[in-house]
Amino acid sequence: YYEDTDAGGIVYHSRYINFCERARSEAFFERGMMPGEGSDSGFVVRNINAGFLATSTLGDMLEVNSTILSRKSSSIVLLQEIFKEDIRVFxxxxxxxYIENGRPRRIPERFQVIFDSFEA
Structure with missing residues (x-):
């Protein structure tokens, strides 16, 4: 979209992180769920390691792929990649x-099922 680009029509670097966040949220929304249970619980980002591999421009159709790299009881590490056709751009x-009342807690089973779909 125009709002995602600079004056030259190139996608802002920070927008790729937004696109990945939206893809994770959509995985929950498609199942009629929210990625948390109110204001006192949900997923927070602990760490991001990002690589900007190519540019995207206004009008490009992008696809986000998400894959689980590792899981623990209260955390999960995902690889999220954005493609423009067959070119990996990010x-x-x-x-x-997963936190409840500001403290790490076991990821609820109903949310684990959503992440299972990333392995398929």
Whole structure:
């Protein structure tokens, strides 16, 4: 979209992180769920390691692929890659931690099922 680009029509670097966040949220929304249970619980980002590999421009159709790299009881590490056709333009590893009342907690089973879909 125009709002995602600079005056030259190139996608801002920070928008790729937004696109990945939206893709994770959509995985929950498609199942009629929210990625948390109110204001006192949900997933927070602990770490991001991002690589900007190519540019995208206004009008490009982008696809976000998400894959699980590792899981622990309260956290999950995902590889999220953005493609423009068959060109990988962005890649990031993101560590998400599930918290309740500000403290790490075991990821609920109903959310684990959503992440299972990333392995298929």
């Amino acid at each position: 890649s990031m590893e993101v560590t998400l931690v």
